[in-house]
Structures are given as structure tokens and as C-alpha cells.
Amino acid sequence: MIKKGKTAMKLLLVLMFSLIQSVHLQADDSHLNIRFPVEKMKLDNGLTVLLYKDDSAPLVEFQTWFKVGSKHERPGQTGLAHLFEHMMFKGSKNFQGNAFEQILLQNGITNNAFTTRDYTAYYEKLPSTKLEIVMAIESDRMRNLIINEEMLRKEIEVVKEERRMRVDNNPDGQIYERMISTTYKVSPYRWPVIGYMKDLDALTVEDCQKFYDKYYAPNNAILVIGGDIDLAKTKKLLNKYYAPIKSFPLEKKDLASEPEQTRPRTSNIRLDISSAKLALSYRGPKVGEADAYALDVLASVLGEGASSRLYSDLVYKKQAVTEVYAFFNSMMDDGMFAIFANIRPGKSIARVRSNLEKHILDIQKKGITQKELEKAVNRIQTDYVRGLQTIGAKTKALVLNEMVLGDYEFLFSDLTRYSSVTKEDVQKVANRYLQKESQVKVQALPVKGKK
Known part of the structure; x- marks a missing residue:
């Protein structure tokens, strides 16, 4: 789940923020440019x-992103995409059992993965001398993952425990899940990435094998390799493996x-919390659309940081x-603008809601104001550039843009797109x-009776 305390078109930035040794940045009143050499092949x-x-460090980042997320599941089989995030580490034809993890550990290679509604990603950080090992694995x-009953049942229990920690026993997780399911009634975005308990329990080896065969294919994936690599040798390894x-x-x-919403929706939930919490959300455009940049700026003005309008008024003043x-x-097929508030004990949730709406x-x-616009754009652009510091973030930014927008080159134009947002644009998207x-x-x- 994407961290909820960040503004996003920063779906495109949150996953990017960590990028660049060899970035060139020019900035004046009208021009911002980020550029570094990339070679694309198919x-x-x-x-x-x-x-x-x-080659600033003897390290390589290796990332494989598959064009499959929770939106590709169907009712009754929720959580499958995320389940594979776990199962992909449990052995394949030539690296069975714990061999995968042991080989990586022995060679100083770290790895992880994540799943979203739109895609699933796997990544390793490795010494540059170990590239062939990672390619082999x-x-x-x-295409050769081993899926059996014992492994499946074990990983389902791991995922269920993760769900308990992140959602069932986490008030903010429950609120976010309720907000999503109340916002989306038809779209496959409506169910949680981690899935529902009953669906996880019902999954079979056959379900998993069909899902794997359907989505885990080279023509449904993007591979990015960045860092201290020899381009010619890397291409030979790609052809080999x-x-x-x-x-x-x-x-x-x-x-x-999702059809257009024509009337407001309300969902109340009782939780083991000491004071009330409130979330307001509104559907917005998908990633890459011009309005998404203006909504990012609007979110920053309203509620990013201690000097934002909402924080100044509701935390400090009132x-x-x-x-x-x-x-x-912003996601690949839709977007969501949201405001979250933790109500101070003894204060009225209805009054807070009224203040937010005002x-x-x-x-x-x-x-x-022009000052608010400049401050918000500067904040977004500063975060963007500061985030471009590591090899790992470069790879993530490149593949993210290639995945969600169809071209990694969009990475190099985002700063100027934020610069082009006007006060009128922000007012327009608010309306x-x-x-x-x-x-x-x-x-x-x-919960009733809790003080």
C-alpha cells in the first residue's frame, strides 16, 4: 500500500524518490531539465x-516489474498478485527450496519486492561482479517457479499475518481499506492489494499456477539494470539467460x-481508538494527465507540512x-484525492469535517496565492531532485515511468510539467x-464505552 502521508502524482514520485549521481539540473524561471543516458531494447x-x-560505485541495481497487480484478480481470488510477491522467493526449477535466498546471501546480494494495484516489482542490489548470478536466478x-501445496499454505499464513498487522490490527489500515471500498464499487481497485482472509484461505495450487502462467511472461515484464555494468557484456548475458x-x-x-459518482457516500466504522479519525476522498484523473499535476499542488497547499492551510488552521489555531x-x-486507471485527520479528544468530528470543506x-x-503556488511547486521539485541520489532510485524511476506511462522519458519532463501549473489550474481542479x-x-x- 502506498504510504498515505505523501502527496502523489507522487505515485510517480514516491517510488522515484532516491535517484541520481549523474543528474544534470538547470533551473531558472522557465527551464528545468533532468537527463542521464539510458539505452532501451526489446x-x-x-x-x-x-x-x-x-560507475560511481561498484554496485548494480536489478529490477524486474511485471504488468500485473491486484486489479488483474477477480472477486473470490483477491490477494493473488501480492501472494506471488512471497511465492517467487520459494524456489524454481534450477534453484529449489532455500537455494535462492542462500545464494543471494552468500554473494552479498539484498532483495525485496512490492505489489500495487497496477503492477508487481522485484529488485536486487548486488556487487557488480555478481550480475550473472542474479540473471540466472x-x-x-x-517461467520455472515451483508451486506446491505445502509452500502455498505456508505463504498464505505469512500473508494473513501481514494483513493482521497492516490492516486488521491497524486503525489507519482499516480506514484506508474502507475508504477504497466505499469509493470504488465496480472497478477492480475496490478490493485491497493484500486480499481478504476468506479469499486467501480458498486459493488453490491450480489457481496460483493459472495466474502465474497467465501473467509471468517476458512479454509482460520490464527489466531495468543500472549501475556499474559493461553494456556489451550485459547484453550478452541477456541473450544467454x-x-x-x-x-x-x-x-x-x-x-x-468506475461509473461517475452522483451523490456523497458515508461509511462509519467503530475501532479500538481513543479519539475519532476522519477521511474525505474524491476520485481524480489517472497518472500522467495534466490535472494530476495540479492536484498534487493542491494537496501540498492544503495539507502537506506544518505551514499548509489545514495544519495551520486545525492543528495550531483551532x-x-x-x-x-x-x-x-494517481494510479494507471484512476486517481484519488484524500484528506486524513486525527480528531483531538473532546472535539467534534462534524465540526472538523465542516472546516475541511470550508x-x-x-x-x-x-x-x-502566487506565494502558495511557488512554495508548493518548489517543495515538490526539491523533493524530486533530492530524491534522485542513488542508483536504486534511478532504476525505480525509469521502470516506473516505462510501466505506468509507457515511456521512461517522462521521468525527464516531470519537473517542467509541475512548473507549468498555474493558480488557475489549481482552482480549476478543485472545482x-x-x-x-x-x-x-x-x-x-x-468503540462504544471507550474513553
Whole structure:
């Protein structure tokens, strides 16, 4: 799950923030530019590969992203995409059992993975001398994963415990899950990435094998290798390990789109908390659309940082909440603008909600100031550039743009797109998306009798 305290078109930035030794940044009133050399190639089997050389340290980042996330599941089989994030580490034809983890550990290689609604990613950080080892392992598990009953049941229990920690026993996790399910009624975005307990328990080896065969193919993946690499040798290794993997026909299936919301929705939930929590959300545009950049700026003005409008008013002045923040989360097929507030004990949740709506209405009617605009854009751009510091973040930023926008080159134009946002743009998106009839309200209240 994407961290909820960050603004997002920073879906595109949150995953990026960590990038660049060899970045060139020019900045004046009209021009910002980030650029570093990247080579893109596609193997005959459809595997897209991005390569960049950075010999500032003897390290390599190796990332494989598959075009499959929780939105590709179906009701009754939720959590499958995330389950594979676990199962992919449990052995393949040529690296069975614990061999995968043992080989990586013995060679000083670290690894991890994550799953979203749109895609699943696996990544390693390795000494540059160990590239062939990782290629051998990763190419093998791309098509030769071993799936058996014992392994499946064990990993399902691991995922269920993860769900208990992140959702069932986490008030914020429960609120976020409720907000998503209240916002989306038709779209496959409506169920949680981690899945539901009953669906996890019902999964079979056959379900998993079908899912794996359907989505884990070279023509459904993007591979990025960055760092201290020899480009010619890397290409030879790609031909050795990946070129022999056969492509598979990909099912073209249109996912259900969410119809327009025509009236506000409210969901109340009782939780083991000492004071109330409130979440407001509004659907927005998908990643990459012009309005997404303006909504990112709006979120920053409203609720990013202690000097934002909401924090200054509700935390400092009125002392009605202990925390408040806003963010825009843009995904491949839709987006969501949200505000979260932790109500101070003894304060009215209804009054806080009214105050939040008044701040929205104020921007809809009067807009924001030039100073607020410049501050928000500067904050976003500064975070962006500061984030471009490591080899790992470069690889993540490149593959993210290639995945969600279809071209890694968008990485190099985002700063200028933020610079082009105007006060009028921010006021326009506030009026277009943050309307009362499209509001989703989730109110979390203490269980009855709890003080």
C-alpha cells in the first residue's frame, strides 16, 4: 500500500524518490531539465529492457516489474498478485527450496519486492561482479517457479499475518481499506492489494499456477539494470539467460471502469481508538494527465507540512486535530484525492469535517496565492531532485515511468510539467474534482464505552 502521508502524482514520485549521481539540473524561471543516458531494447520474446551505466560505485541495481497487480484478480481470488510477491522467493526449477535466498546471501546480494494495484516489482542490489548470478536466478523464476501445496499454505499464513498487522490490527489500515471500498464499487481497485482472509484461505495450487502462467511472461515484464555494468557484456548475458524464454499470448481484457459518482457516500466504522479519525476522498484523473499535476499542488497547499492551510488552521489555531494531511494518489486507471485527520479528544468530528470543506470551498471560490503556488511547486521539485541520489532510485524511476506511462522519458519532463501549473489550474481542479456529490466520507469512531 502506498504510504498515505505523501502527496502523489507522487505515485510517480514516491517510488522515484532516491535517484541520481549523474543528474544534470538547470533551473531558472522557465527551464528545468533532468537527463542521464539510458539505452532501451526489446528482446524477440517481448521483454523490455532498460540499461544505464553509472560507475560511481561498484554496485548494480536489478529490477524486474511485471504488468500485473491486484486489479488483474477477480472477486473470490483477491490477494493473488501480492501472494506471488512471497511465492517467487520459494524456489524454481534450477534453484529449489532455500537455494535462492542462500545464494543471494552468500554473494552479498539484498532483495525485496512490492505489489500495487497496477503492477508487481522485484529488485536486487548486488556487487557488480555478481550480475550473472542474479540473471540466472531471475530468468529461471520468470517461467520455472515451483508451486506446491505445502509452500502455498505456508505463504498464505505469512500473508494473513501481514494483513493482521497492516490492516486488521491497524486503525489507519482499516480506514484506508474502507475508504477504497466505499469509493470504488465496480472497478477492480475496490478490493485491497493484500486480499481478504476468506479469499486467501480458498486459493488453490491450480489457481496460483493459472495466474502465474497467465501473467509471468517476458512479454509482460520490464527489466531495468543500472549501475556499474559493461553494456556489451550485459547484453550478452541477456541473450544467454532471457532470450530463450518463450513469450506467451497475453489476454487482452478490458477492466471494469468506475461509473461517475452522483451523490456523497458515508461509511462509519467503530475501532479500538481513543479519539475519532476522519477521511474525505474524491476520485481524480489517472497518472500522467495534466490535472494530476495540479492536484498534487493542491494537496501540498492544503495539507502537506506544518505551514499548509489545514495544519495551520486545525492543528495550531483551532487545536481541533492532532494531525491532518492531504495527498493525491494517481494510479494507471484512476486517481484519488484524500484528506486524513486525527480528531483531538473532546472535539467534534462534524465540526472538523465542516472546516475541511470550508477550506476546499475557499480555494474553489478564491483560488490560491502566487506565494502558495511557488512554495508548493518548489517543495515538490526539491523533493524530486533530492530524491534522485542513488542508483536504486534511478532504476525505480525509469521502470516506473516505462510501466505506468509507457515511456521512461517522462521521468525527464516531470519537473517542467509541475512548473507549468498555474493558480488557475489549481482552482480549476478543485472545482472539477472536489465536489460535494463526489465526496466519500469515512468516520472512525471509538468503540462504544471507550474513553
